[in-house]
Every structure is written in structure tokens, then in C-alpha cells.
Amino acid sequence: xxxxxxxxxxxxxxxxxxxxxxxxxxxxxxxxxxxxxxxxxxxxxxxxxxxxxxxxxxxxxxxxxxxxxxxxxxxxxxxxxxxxxxxxxxxxxxxxxxxxxxxxxxxxxxxxxxxxxxxxxxxxxxxxxxxxxxxxxxxxxxxxxxxxxxxxxxxxxxxxxxxxxxxxxxxxxxxxxxxxx
Amino acid sequence: xxxxxxxxxxxxxxxxxxxxxxxxxxxxxxxxxxxxxxxxxxxxxxxxxxxxxxxxxxxxxxxxxxxxxxxxxxxxxxxxxxxxxxxxxxxxxxxxxxxxxxxxxxxxxxxxxxxxxxxxxxxxxxxxxxxxxx
Numbered sequence: 658x659x660x661x662x663x664x665x666x667x668x669x670x671x672x673x674x675x676x677x678x679x680x681x682x683x684x685x686x687x688x689x690x691x692x693x694x695x696x697x698x699x700x701x702x703x704x705x706x707x708x709x710x711x712x713x714x715x716x717x718x719x720x721x722x723x724x725x726x727x728x729x730x731x732x733x734x735x736x737x738x739x740x741x742x743x744x745x746x747x748x749x750x751x752x753x754x755x756x757x758x759x760x761x762x763x764x765x766x767x768x769x770x771x772x773x774x775x776x777x778x779x780x781x782x783x784x785x786x787x788x789x790x791x792x793x794x795x796x797x798x799x800x801x802x803x804x805x806x807x808x809x810x811x812x813x814x815x816x817x818x819x820x821x822x823x824x825x826x827x828x829x830x831x832x833x834x835x836x837x838x
Numbered sequence: 839x840x841x842x843x844x845x846x847x848x849x850x851x852x853x854x855x856x857x858x859x860x861x862x863x864x865x866x867x868x869x870x871x872x873x874x875x876x877x878x879x880x881x882x883x884x885x886x887x888x889x890x891x892x893x894x895x896x897x898x899x900x901x902x903x904x905x906x907x908x909x910x911x912x913x914x915x916x917x918x919x920x921x922x923x924x925x926x927x928x929x930x931x932x933x934x935x936x937x938x939x940x941x942x943x944x945x946x947x948x949x950x951x952x953x954x955x956x957x958x959x960x961x962x963x964x965x966x967x968x969x970x971x972x
Contacts, residue, residue, distance in 0.1 A: 677911070677915070678915055680911065681911035681912045681914070681915045682912065682915075684908045684909065684911070684912060685908075686908070686911075729894075732887065732890060732891050732894075733891060735887045735891075736864050736867065736887050736888040736890075736891040736892075739867065739868075739871055739883055739884055739887045739888050740863075740864065740867035740870075740871075740888055742871075743867055743870045743871035743874050743875065743884055744867070744870055744874070747874035747875070748874060748875070748876045749876075750875065750876065750880060751946070752879065752880055752946055753946055753949070754936075754946060754949045754950055754951045754952070755950055756950035756951065756954075771925060771929070772921070772922070772925045775886060775924070775925030775928055775929065776886065776887060776890060776921065776924070776925060777887075779883065781879065781882055781883055781886065781928055781929070781932055782925065782928075782929045782932070783879070783929070783932045783933055783936050783951065784933055784936065784951055784954075784955075785929075786954075793950065793951040793954075795879045795880075795882075795883075795932060795936075797880055797883045
């Protein structure tokens with residue numbers, strides 16, 4: 658077996674997450690329980706080996722908190738919109754399948770963008786082209802070309818937000834120059 | 839019934855009651871969407887968005903009513919798992935639904951994937967029959 662060993666530093670976020678889940682499930686955050694959870698986490702991570710997620714090494718909490726709040730707000734708007742469309746428009750709703758080219762080629766950013774846009778107004782990932790990092794979205798209630806452009810701009814702004822939080826330095830530079838231009 | 843609004847208890851009850859009613863309404867909205875929307879892909883919208891918010895509101899109501907801090911981590915973990923799994927399942931169902939043509943094309947105003955899928959299918963067909971490919 659040719660496994661590329663990953664450093665503890667890279668594995669740490671996964672281990673911390675597993676310990677938090679362990680503590681939450683037992684509803685017990687005493688040191689003994691957490692220590693046992695940590696032992697189990699290391700064992701699980703060794704036995705059930707997955708390819709490591711490539712983190713960029715930066716995480717900006719100042720961008721993350723407003724992004725999370727805006728996300729919850731958008732989930733509320735999306736739910737109200739789907740509720741309205743379901744009851745009022747129903748079978749007559751018109752949709753579109755839209756291709757959106759992303760800037761980032763990192764799996765983490767592409768996945769996170771896909772997750773976020775699946776949960777906010779009117780879009781759902783249908784297909785992902787990893788080689789060109791293009792997302793194909795199914796969008797609800799799209800009637801015109803302007804709607805398509807609006808959706809594309811929104812997806813790219815969400816991606817920019819995620820790059821600001823945890824993208825690599827090169828991508829951050831790209832987003833910054835784009836914002837000033 | 840005459841709630842006493844001088845302390846925090848009645849306010850917490852009020853907020854959790856509002857959360858529960860709105861959360862249940864959102865789940866109802868998801869059910870209505872599943873019935874009313876015309877095809878699989880638009881039904882997946884109904885299955886993903888309102889029920890994520892509905893679950894959030896109901897979990898928050900539980901958290902407020904339990905009045906103990908140790909219940910919050912479980913609720914947060916439950917919601918995070920929901921956030922992580924719902925888009926993945928929606929993507930898999932949507933992808934399979936698109937490829938098996940479970941959708942109403944007349945309701946699409948634009949389709950930027952169709953050409954890509956057809957090109958890929960043509961390439962795959964070419965590889966499957968080496969006599970024609972060469």
C-alpha cells in the first residue's frame with residue numbers, strides 16, 4: 658500500500674471535529690471523556706483512511722462571521738421564496754440550467770461553493786466539471802437572460818466570499834484585484 | 839392563562855413557540871412543494887431549502903426549552919450534518935435525474951449543460967466502437 662502520510666498539522670482539524678462530535682453525542686465535555694474521544698479519533702483516522710482535504714493554511718474569522726450570518730439570512734429568504742413559489746406558482750414555474758465558471762481550482766472551495774449555493778435562493782448543483790471547475794446549476798424561477806446573469810454574479814460573489822475566508826494567497830490576490838478593478 | 843412577561847421565562851416560551859410554528863410551516867412548505875412542482879429538479883429545491891430552515895428553527899426551540907447548555911452542541915452538530923448532507927443528496931438525485939431525463943425541457947428557459955452532456959456521450963460512443971473511431 659502506498660499511502661502518503663499526512664502531517665498531524667493537516668489532520669488536526671478533522672481530529673478536533675471528531676472529538677467535538679464525540680463530546681456532543683455523550684453530552685459530556687469532561688477531560689476524561691474528551692481524552693478517550695481523542696484516542697478514538699486518532700484510531701478512526703488511522704483505520705478508515707481518507708485522502709486529506711487540502712487546506713490552504715489560512716482562515717479569516719473576520720470574514721467568516723459576517724458570511725455565516727448572511728448565509729443564515731439567505732437560507733431564510735430562500736425558504737420563504739420556495740414556499741411562495743410552491744403555493745402560488747406551483748406547476749407553472751420556469752427554470753434554467755446554468756453553467757458557472759469558478760475562479761478557484763481547489764476542491765475545498767469548489768465543494769464549499771456548491772454546498773452554499775445549494776442552500777440559498779433558487780439554485781441546485783446538477784453537475785460538476787472538476788477539470789475546468791465549472792458548476793452546472795439548476796435554478797428555480799428563471800424567466801430571462803438577466804436572471805441568468807444575476808445568478809452567475811451571485812455565485813461568483815459567494816465564491817469570492819469563501820476565498821476571502823479560506824482561499825489560498827494567490828486566489829485572494831486575484832479576488833482583491835478584481836474587486837478594485 | 840395570563841403569561842407573566844416580567845421574567846425571561848415567558849419570553850423564552852414565546853420565542854420558542856414562534857420558532858416551532860414557523861419551523862413546522864417550513865416543513866409544510868417543503869411538502870407542498872413536493873406535490874406542486876412539475877419535475878424532479880424543481881422538487882429537489884423544495885426538499886432542500888425550507889426543511890433545512892424548518893429543522894433549524896425546531897432545534898433552536900428545543901434548545902431554548904431545555905435550558906441546559908449541554909444540549910446545544912448536539913443540536914449544532916445535528917444541524918451541521920444536515921447542512922453537509924442535504925446538498926450532496928440533492929446533487930446526486932439531481933445529477934441522476936438530469937441524465938435519465940426526468941425533467942420537463944419546455945419549462946427550462948436556458949440549458950447550458952445539454953450540449954456538454956451530448957458531446958461527452960458522443961465521445962464515449964466513439965471510444966466504445968473502436969472500428970469507427972479509427
